[in-house]
Amino acid sequence: MPVLPYCMLLRTAGLKLPRKGVGGRPVRRMTEADLLCLYSEGLPPASAEAALEFHRVLAAVMKQASPAPFRFPTVLELEELRRFLHLNSAHFARQLERVQQAVQMELRITATGEPQQAAASGRQYLAARARARKRLQSGARRVRRALGPLARRWRERETAAGLRCYVLVDREQVPRFRERVPAGGGLSIQVSGPWPPTEFLEAL
């Protein structure tokens, strides 16, 4: 029987988990040692609506616990999911213990204000790119300093549009996190989250 797994989380007493998932199908539970896995039976439609329903299940879980989500749409046979959990529960339990009660907040840092001038040469182009990169990284450092210990862990990635920063934050500190992120300095800083802490989970 094909199943759509949503996420894994640490087994904790008293969790109120969503009853309905993608396509209105019941959210079921599978346990293995310290791990709880949520899934629904059946094939999901490959649609944006189904992806949003998938996200809503994760968002409901995230209000109480830190999940390790599966990528949508991951479709497995029920026995494959059971085998996957049996083989990997210890690994994911360790990972989830490290991010317990934490969420991932994200910052998109882009440069503003400087008009783009056509580079006269390849060297000028590369120099302009290097200057822009330095400004973004300097901005990221400034944000990280402003956050202080609110940022439990920090990762950065360069993107075509600028810099994307992933920050592990204690769940109850999210409002303070939003207040402490500074702006200005010729940079635009867009905050989003909370998200599941996927950047801070190690792959198998």
Place this chain on the structure above:
Amino acid sequence: MPAKRKPRRLPKAAAAPPDSDLNLLDILDHVLNAGVVVHGSLVISLAGVDLIYVGLNAVLTSVETALRHIEPPRALPPGRR
């Protein structure tokens, strides 16, 4: 006497609104591109016959859509095996 200047506060960054207003593209980006990847397999049966064995890294289309584009197996002429 000059007035005391209040300490300058940094302007706050643009913060995302509550969960229900998260940007749709951000949500799709996260559910489609982040998370645990499992290499799965699926055997799709139709009328009790196993038609397709699919090794899945990612489902790029719905199974129903894929099935619509697959020709049904041809029936053998009588007397041939």
